[in-house]
Amino acid sequence: MIGENQKRVVLEDIAIIGGLIVVQFVYAGNSVLLSYLLSLGLNPLTIVIFSAFATFLVLSPLSFSFERSKWPKKLSLKLMVQLVLISLGGVTLFQSLFLKGIKLTSPAMATAMPNLAPGLIFVIAAAFRLEKVKLSCMYSQVKIVGTLMCVTGAVTMSLMQSTTHDDPAKDSLLLSSPAADKLFDTQKIIGCLYLLGAVLALSSNIVLQAVTLSDFPAPISLCAITSLIGVIITSILELIQDHHFDIGWPIVSVQEIIGYSLAGGTVTGACFSFNGWAMKKRGPVLVAMFSPVATVLTVIMSFLTTGESITFGSVAGMFLMFTGLYFFLWAKRKEDFAVRVGDRDKDEDGLESECGIEKPLLS
Secondary structure (H helix, E strand, O other), rough: HHHHHHHHHHHHHHHHHHHHOOOOHHHHHHHHHHHHHHOHHHOOOHHHHHHHHHHHHHHHHHHHHHHHHHOOOOOOOHHHHHHHHHHHHHHHHHHHHHHHHHHHHOOHHHHHHHHHHHHHHHHHHHOOOOOOOOOOOHHHHHHHHHHHHHHHHHHHHHHOOOOOOHHHHHOOOOOOOOEEEEEEOOHHHHHHHHHHHHHHHHHHHHHHHHHHHHHHOOOHHHHHHHEEEEEEEHHHHHHHHHHHOOOOOOOOOOOHHHHHHHHHHHHHHHHHHHHHHHHHOOOOOHHHHOHHHHHHHHHHHHHHHOOOOOHHHHHHHHHHEEEEEEHHHHHHHHHHHHHHHHHHHHHHHOOOOOOOOEEEOOO
């Protein structure tokens, strides 16, 4: 009996780890494909509209089937405002800035930047007193150091990736030092700022989602509703910005975009569901640990498909960012364990955990 249980656990671990790697392959392939579509001249806002609407179409039947009993009987003003803010931040702002960032930088940069999110979420949640920070506690210290390493790595990666690489023979003919605007690619720097803005919007949005889910405990329904509201907000924004809807492209037809959006929405929904199941089985830390895999895969895919390379300085920045991410995740895992032990000790002996950590909202 014990052998059968152990065998089941081992098979489950293999399924979870293999599935998480497949999810990272999907994310990497999606980033490369989005970069290709943007290079064809597609408007980022148009892609956001199609993708968000496809997500709504895929998730709405699931939310109706599995979460109908969790829907509130009536919408309060507070919940409506939260839904609009989540839609604005998570759909319109995040996806638009993210796509603009991909267009100006590279898919590798786009998949690396979201690794800043755990640290930024920690900072935002701590600022709003949703996470308790105790500077005398080692776990809080490590999380702060990990966040600083992530930010430093992101800045280093952005600057190194945006440096121009001219012909050395041509440079040897220049007697004067190059101007500052020749040292850095301005477009790539702007693209990195777009990506940083996207990650900041995503991090703020996740904090708001955590607060909203306490009153509306239906994550699939929340994603479906905010996707539909995001479609409306993004459509209004495109209409104001361009005075028309951009649906005519010489290379890509509307039917192809609809097909891609539906396929992408289905695959994204499947990845979202699998990540949720993996989190339930093994916790969010294990799921987050696989996120750097997508960056490595994106670099390989970009090199094989478009011949795009990445600088040594960018690799160093990525390494610093990923090291900071793992520092943060290690401290978060130890902290969550301390919370569980502290709760058990308080139940049995009335004692608190070593660092006096309270259970955070974002655990």
